[in-house]
Amino acid sequence: QVQLIESGGGLVQAGGSLRLSCAASGRTFSTYSVGWFRQAPGKEREFVAFISWRDGITYYADSVKGRFTISRDNAKNTMYLQMNSLMAEDTAVYYCAATAASSGLAYTYRYDYWGQGTQVTVSS
Numbered sequence: 001q002v003q004l005i006e007s008g009g010g011l012v013q014a015g016g017s018l019r020l021s022c023a024a025s026g027r028t029f030s031t032y033s034v035g036w037f038r039q040a041p042g043k044e045r046e047f048v049a050f051i052s053w054r055d056g057i058t059y060y061a062d063s064v065k066g067r068f069t070i071s072r073d074n075a076k077n078t079m080y081l082q083m084n085s086l087m088a089e090d091t092a093v094y095y096c097a098a099t100a101a102s103s104g105l106a107y108t109y110r111y112d113y114w115g116q117g118t119q120v121t122v123s124s
Helices: none
Strands: 004-007 010-013 018-024 033-039 046-051 057-061 070-071 078-083 092-099 118-123
Touching: 004 092, 018 033, 018 092, 018 118, 033 070, 033 078, 046 070, 046 078, 057 070, 078 092
Parallel strands: 010 118
Antiparallel strands: 004 018, 018 078, 033 046, 033 092, 046 057, 070 078, 092 118
16 A cells, blocks of 8 residues: 655746755655646546656656656655756646556556645646
8 A cells, every 4th residue: 555645835936946855755655657747627647747657767757858857766765856947837726646567558548546636726
């Protein structure tokens, strides 16, 4: 079992930055791939970024590539999402997720554990 708790959301002006954190319970966090997803009002949950546990590969949605950076600190059982050059369309509830899988990581159904979400609002 893995429990995930996000933090770091808030209100920021367009062009600003935020760093989201996701603290995980469990001793085997290093063997889980982790990802970030987001859901805007009236829209489906969409993929943002992931890190594969097996080879450390990172991958980003085209909409955030070059602006967002996903990282993890296994010693602290924590993952991060650094978000720069934020735009109004980045406004959403952001969720972190974890899975023992190492493929298909852009899809929500591959993840077994989810955080409760943290709101990010970007004002234009």
